[in-house]
Amino acid sequence: MTTLVTVIGTIFVDCKGFAHQHYNPLGRNLGSIQFVHGGVGRNVVENLANLGVPSSFVSTMDESALGEDIKKRLKEANVSIDHALHTPSEGMGMWLAVLNENGDLVGSISQMPNLMALQNHVLQHGEEIVKRSSHLALELDLTEPISRRFLELAKQSNKPVYGIPGNLDIILKHRELLDLLDCFICNNIEAEKLIGDTFNELDLQGKIAALTGYVDSIGLQSMVVTLGAEGSIYYDRRTKQSGYQPVFPVQLVDTSGAGDAFFSGTVTGLVRGLPLSEAVVCGTKVAAWTIESKENNCRELAEKTRNDEVFQALLVK
Numbered sequence: 009m010t011t012l013v014t015v016i017g018t019i020f021v022d023c024k025g026f027a028h029q030h031y032n033p034l035g036r037n038l039g040s041i042q043f044v045h046g047g048v049g050r051n052v053v054e055n056l057a058n059l060g061v062p063s064s065f066v067s068t069m070d071e072s073a074l075g076e077d078i079k080k081r082l083k084e085a086n087v088s089i090d091h092a093l094h095t096p097s098e099g100m101g102m103w104l105a106v107l108n109e110n111g112d113l114v115g116s117i118s119q120m121p122n123l124m125a126l127q128n129h130v131l132q133h134g135e136e137i138v139k140r141s142s143h144l145a146l147e148l149d150l151t152e153p154i155s156r157r158f159l160e161l162a163k164q165s166n167k168p169v170y171g172i173p174g175n176l177d178i179i180l181k182h183r184e185l186l187d188l189l190d191c192f193i194c195n196n197i198e199a200e201k202l203i204g205d206t207f208n209e210l211d212l213q214g215k216i217a218a219l220t221g222y223v224d225s226i227g228l229q230s231m232v233v234t235l236g237a238e239g240s241i242y243y244d245r246r247t248k249q250s251g252y253q254p255v256f257p258v259q260l261v262d263t264s265g266a267g268d269a270f271f272s273g274t275v276t277g278l279v280r281g282l283p284l285s286e287a288v289v290c291g292t293k294v295a296a297w298t299i300e301s302k303e304n305n306c307r308e309l310a311e312k313t314r315n316d317e318v319f320q321a322l323l324v325k
């Protein structure tokens with residue numbers, strides 16, 4: 009079957025404030041404010057397409073000027089959007105984020121889109137969508153029926169599903185959804201909520217042991233936990249391979265979007281058949297390039313990957 013990765017997820021409009029000097033949460037902070045295209049699903053599908061992975065997007069997008077702008081950019085990136093529904097309003101979420109003087113996220117509020125139109129579409133057309141896809145990338149905090157439908161259909165036809173959280177709202181209430189994933193990738197704050205209260209107090213070896221124990225105790229096949237500037241850890245129960253991947257040095261501008269970028273690079277590696285230990289290197293590279301941009305995606309991703317020796321050595325062998 010030819011490769012087609014279908015991403016199921018949201019579009020958000022992100023409003024990001026960048027503090028120019030030391031950020032004081034109680035005071036007035038001078039800085040700059042930008043609107044950028046966001047949403048975990050949208051960030052991921054744009055990255056995958058720019059990484060050369062044939063991609064399609066299942067989502068909702070508003071019939072507004074912003075919606076049109078987002079649609080145009082996805083089309084230009086070569087994302088197939090024939091299952092992206094047009095909604096009059098409420099089809100896109102909003103994310104208000106504050107970044108401190110170092111580009112680190114210090115606060116955010118998420119306003120979810122209305123997911124009912126998407127849910128109805130998925131319940132009606134899920135089979136057709138899964139049938140034409142070789143792999144699925146699923147934002148897991150949409151609605152429980154959306155996730156369950158895709159996970160069950162993918163299991164029936166033996167198609168790998170890679171999962172990423174939106175805000176953990178659904179996953180924490182339906183943890184069994186994780187059992188059906190081929191790989192789940194989340195950050196250390198999310199991992200602590202799933203694995204246990206003290207995860208972030210453990211040293212690196214302790215974290216890897218906790219991750220291994222957690223994956224082995226549920227049905228999940230593999231998992232990666234990103235640790236911000238500390239890198240990431242991974243475990244694959246099929247190969248029993250676990251390990252640590254450090255970061256590549258970056259000119260830090262804005263760390264938001266790093267997790268989605270990491271997921272996109274890692275999924276690219278997995279889709280191309282790399283073992284998890286090598287796929288996370290691709291994820292780390294894409295995250296590093298994204299952190300150097302104020303947007304959630306690195307605009308020069310295609311060019312960067314073409315010119316990068318590490319990436320080429322992994323993906324062209």
Ligand SMILES: Nc1ncnc2c1ncn2[C@@H]1O[C@H](COP(=O)(O)OP(=O)(O)O)[C@@H](O)[C@H]1O
Pocket residue numbers: 194195196233234235236237238239240254255256257258260263264265266267268270291292295296299
């Ligand atoms: N300061 C940094 N320098 C270099 N790479 C980083 C830095 N922060 C994050 N990364 C990379 O991005 C990945 C995801 O970052 P993280 O902050 O854990 O995710 P999220 O954006 O989901 O919170 C990390 O595993 C790492 O590879």
Ligand SMILES: O=c1[nH]cc([C@@H]2O[C@H](COP(=O)(O)O)[C@@H](O)[C@H]2O)c(=O)[nH]1
Pocket residue numbers: 018020021022045046047048049051102103118119174175263264265266267268269304
């Ligand atoms: O409930 C949600 N909050 C935030 C996001 C999105 O998460 C992205 C940043 O995620 P990260 O830094 O983890 O890559 C932003 O683009 C934002 O729109 C989302 O999809 N859902």
